[in-house]
Amino acid sequence: MNDPFARYLCLGCGFLYDEQMGLPEHGIAPGTRWKDIPDDWVCPDCGTPKHRFEMVAIPYASGEPEASASNTF
Amino acid sequence: MESFVLKADDRGYNKLVSVGGPASYIAGHPDAFITRRSSFNFGDYQTGHHGFGKIRVFGDEIFTHAGCGYNMHPHHDFIIMAFILSGELTHINTLGKVDTLKAGDYYAFSAGSGGKHCELNINQEDLHVIYVWVLPDMLLLPPTYQRAHFNSIAPRNKLVPLVGGNSSMPIDQDLSISRLDSDAPGTYEYKLKSPNHGAYVFVVEGSATLDGVLLGKRDSIGVWDTDRITLQTGAEKSDILIVETIM
């Protein structure tokens, strides 16, 4: 079995990367693991580098997401 | 008991100017600038503490010259709070709120599923403000904006709850903020909510002794693995913020 999907929060603005959902609108497919995102990737909203994201284990207010959901503002 | 002490001058320091690279982010032109003292790692300051409990940002900031501030920019999920020390803050957010906050006023803007805000000093007088960012206990909550006022005259020499806990400003995190405005010698015993809670104590003005450690202006201490903290003040006028957070 694969590890559970993880969530990473941008410490510059709060932008969320959820491995389960990916960021299809930014060319990252659902299911893409954090380690497989290039090291030079930056937060699409504020430009904070990848290494200044923090893995968080915080549940969603509306329950667990569908794989196709998105968190764009 | 575990603790760390952070002296005022050991915090991160940034001067953010409104020209050049950051011009789209920093408002005001051409001589406006923001100085930011960060208690925890933020932006280019990465050699300090990562955070404390659910706190990630504790920024002691000064906006200098009219028009200075942060242009409208996006957030998610963080609960962003501002405590105005002096001057006047104009806060604009995408919930449709335009607010003017003066000394003693404070707000909590929970960005939740997405929100933008703009923070401006539109006056010549400097704006002194403390920004605190906190992780929420749930992601993608509906965004909210709350504001209130700390009356620094009536409740003198008494710990006043401002945010979370027993205050009138609930937030979606096991974290509370209290403020003490003191002008007389006193001893304050603060009982933590549980052994898994810690306290970040920041001296805004004056001085205080926290569990035997003397703290001067803008010094701070993080304390955890204890059930209570003891704060002592002297005759000097002092202003102290206590952030209690689940660790």
Ligand SMILES: [Zn+2]
């Ligand atoms: Zn970001």
